[in-house]
Amino acid sequence: MMHQPSSEAWMSMNRYVEDMAVTTLLAPRLAYFVAVARHEHVTRAAHELGVPQSTLSRAMVRLEQDLGVTLFARKGRTVALTTAGRTFLASAEQALTEIDRAAESVQQDADPAAGKVAFGFLHTLGSETVPGLIRAFRADHPRIRFSLVQNYGEAMLEKLRAGELDLCLTSPVPDAPDLVARRLDEQRLRLVVPDDHRLASRKRIRLAEAAEETFVTLEPGYGMRRITDDLCAEAGFTPKVAFEGEEAETLRGLVAAGLGVALLPPPAVPRPGVVELTVTAPRAVREIGLAWLDGHPDTPPVAEFKRFLLSRRGRLIPELDPSVG
Incomplete structure (x- = not known):
């Protein structure tokens, strides 16, 4: 039998839906609003944005209707912010700044020459193996950056699933339907x-x-x-x-x-x-494998580092056990 959500749960759900609806309505118009507010002139703002003046004017009217407040005092094509408009402008500028920062961050991380790889590995590979791998990789990719996480295997796999890691070296080699894993090497215990x-x-x-x-x-x-x-x-x-x-x-x-x-x-x-x-x-050996989330698209730096690791199959960690062979 299905349990009915409590009244509190329904109210919380409704608030969430309402908040998302408001965000969906407002988000496309924030840049329009900020441009008009800064210029205090619809024509100049439309020219800066590259949109028809009529489009911009209608967007501002709809924004005020959706909010239920007056943001501008109008005199022809010249406008002045109301008290509510000044309050809204501060938050709108902050929101757009955060969006710009987020866009710049993800673009930098995906840069083929200077992007970032979130890489996890076992504690026992941290002293020699991983530093040696990164040193060898950066000989040809000197500007690629790494976010490194040391942990035990299951914890790293959860970080893969959560999107916190791009790749991880782990043992045993995982066998899970949502992951791709490749055996790279083994260590004698x-x-x-x-x-x-x-x-x-x-x-x-x-x-x-x-x-x-x-x-x-x-x-x-x-x-x-x-x-x-x-x-x-x-x-x-x-x-x-x-x-x-x-x-x-x-x-x-x-x-x-x-x-x-x-x-x-x-x-x-x-x-x-x-x-x-x-x-x-x-x-007595343990296999070392490389794992990543199935179907997760790689940025160029992640794809390059993945290719590098796979190319070292069978010679990933020879320095850790010189008695082998």
């Missing part, structure tokens, strides 16, 4: 243990050998948490989680303090106090 751990003398390990260990992991909802749980399940156990965090290097610190072990991508620089073991079974 390591089992990170304290340097005084019983396994610290090893170079390689099967993940099943860590079944009795206490793990520190990222929080549920993070891609690495899902990958950790899946790999442990494939190895035949459910990890005993002692601590959950939001950032990989914090987890390395917890490992160094002897609070557990962790499955993590390789660090940008070695961290003292831990040993990082190659996991031989199961195959």
